[in-house]
Amino acid sequence: MNHPVPSHIPVMLPEVLRLLRPEAGGIYLDGTFGGGGYAQAILAAAPCTLWAIDRDPAAIARGASLAAQYPGRLHLIEGQFGSMLSLLSEHDVTALDGVVLDLGVSSYQLDEPSRGFSFRSDGPLDMRMGRAGPTAADLINALPERELADLLFELGEERASRRIARAIVAARAEEPITTTARLATIVRSVLRPDRSGIDPATRSFQALRIGVNDELGEIERGLEQAGQLLAPGGRLIVVSFHSLEDRIVKRFMGAAAGRMPSPSRHDPRGLSERAVAHFRTLTTRALRPAATEIAANPRSRSARLRALERLPSLSAGPEAYAP
Ligand SMILES: C[S@@+](CC[C@H](N)C(=O)[O-])C[C@H]1O[C@@H](n2cnc3c(N)ncnc32)[C@H](O)[C@@H]1O
Numbered sequence: 618m619n620h621p622v623p624s625h626i627p628v629m630l631p632e633v634l635r636l637l638r639p640e641a642g643g644i645y646l647d648g649t650f651g652g653g654g655y656a657q658a659i660l661a662a663a664p665c666t667l668w669a670i671d672r673d674p675a676a677i678a679r680g681a682s683l684a685a686q687y688p689g690r691l692h693l694i695e696g697q698f699g700s701m702l703s704l705l706s707e708h709d710v711t712a713l714d715g716v717v718l719d720l721g722v723s724s725y726q727l728d729e730p731s732r733g734f735s736f737r738s739d740g741p742l743d744m745r746m747g748r749a750g751p752t753a754a755d756l757i758n759a760l761p762e763r764e765l766a767d768l769l770f771e772l773g774e775e776r777a778s779r780r781i782a783r784a785i786v787a788a789r790a791e792e793p794i795t796t797t798a799r800l801a802t803i804v805r806s807v808l809r810p811d812r813s814g815i816d817p818a819t820r821s822f823q824a825l826r827i828g829v830n831d832e833l834g835e836i837e838r839g840l841e842q843a844g845q846l847l848a849p850g851g852r853l854i855v856v857s858f859h860s861l862e863d864r865i866v867k868r869f870m871g872a873a874a875g876r877m878p879s880p881s882r883h884d885p886r887g888l889s890e891r892a893v894a895h896f897r898t899l900t901t902r903a904l905r906p907a908a909t910e911i912a913a914n915p916r917s918r919s920a921r922l923r924a925l926e927r928l929p930s931l932s933a934g935p936e937a938y939a940p
Contacts, residue, residue: 625724627654628917629856629906633717636854636899636924639663643714646705646846648698648839650676651723653683659717660687668710672697672747672830673726697747699838702845712848718839719856722746722826724916730797734826736818739798744822744829753825757800758793762786772833772861773824780807781821797822823859836862840869844896847927852899854924863903863921870925874898899924 627633633655639645643665647656650669653676659667660683669691671677677695684691696704698718705711726732726746733743733753742754760768766782769775784807785794794800801818808817827833836857843853853870857863873896903921911918 625652625654626914626916627652627658628719628914628920629904629910629922630654630658632904632922633719633854633856634658634662636922637715637717637852639665640714641665644668644710644712645715645717646670646701646713646843647717648701648843649717649719650680650693651719652676652725653680655717655719656680656691657683660690664690665714666690666692668692668694668705668708670694670696670698670701670704673723674748675725676723679725697835699835699842701839702842705846711846713843713846713851714848715852715854716843716847717854718836718843720832720836720862721858733797734822736797736801736816736822739796742795742797742800744826746830751829753829754793754795756825756828757785758789768828769821769824771824772827773820774861775820775824777808827861833861833865836865837869840866844869844873844927849927849929851927852924853926854922856920856922858919858921863923866923867903870896870898870923873925895928896925897928899926
């Protein structure tokens with residue numbers, strides 16, 4: 618049987634490049650290297666230096682050939698973008714001309730059953746993007762029913778969270794739940810498919826993935842640190858794929874540009890006070906992929922892009938830089 622060769626089609630790449638504007642001698646960070654689609658385009662666009670982070674060792678290993686194509690210009694780091702400040706400071710990088718974050722999982726991860734992200738094929742219930750921490754099976758088999766229900770509700774926006782949690786707890790009492798297929802069957806036994814055609818397991822799998830990888834915490838830490846690393850004129854571009862992510866990005870950017878209070882529940886005062894006059898947003902509303910892109914790459918359909926620029930001078934207020 619022929620297996621399709623896995624690949625990842627970069628989402629909204631022309632928009633990312635237009636907003637990032639890579640320049641000769643610039644220093645950039647791709648915090649979500651993935652399949653290297655953005656990275657390759659940035660390196661090709663200008664003779665710049667690119668630091669690239671991914672928490673997935675498989676992504677870093679795949680990037681070696683691109684690094685060899687651009688000797689001395691692409692530097693790959695295995696780690697989490699929520700720790701970008703310390704990861705980069707180990708290499709004496711303290712200021713950047715641009716940061717891109719393309720959130721979520723790559724097609725390489727989704728399409729590889731052994732990673733346990735997909736309810737479409739059977740695999741171990743893992744869902745970790747990196748090497749460390751508890752797996753989805755650890756959470757599913759250990760969390761008390763109530764916490765499980767809260768996780769499904771808060772991170773999956775699953776309205777049937779209580780019923781699903783009850784079914785999971787009953788099933789795991791018989792035998793631990795260790796595979797994606799068994800979990801999907803349990804969820805489907807509670808929820809019938811609706812007319813949308815979306816698999817009833819979708820929201821539960823999304824919730825678990827976000828929980829296992831602490832994705833929302835990573836986004837908050839990553840945005841905050843990107844804000845600190847950007848040099849005057851430097852730009853932050855974030856592509857998100859669901860409303861929980863986009864809400865954090867929108868609030869952060871609004872607060873950084875002085876339009877909204879309290880960007881982060883972990884740092885309710887710090888950033889808004891520090892950043893209020895230091896940034897301007899480059900996207901009044903989130904940009905969406907063109908219909909032609911969605912037709913060519915259905916995984917792009919929920920993408921939303923937001924971007925921010927650090928103002929040239931700390932003394933200049935945002936009103937001097939209206940878009
Ligand atoms: C959507 S893909 C990026 C695709 C990439 N832009 C491209 O063009 O090929 C997301 C990647 O980010 C990585 N990732 C997600 N969250 C991360 C985090 N907090 N820290 C580092 N890498 C992360 C995932 O492992 C995955 O490889």
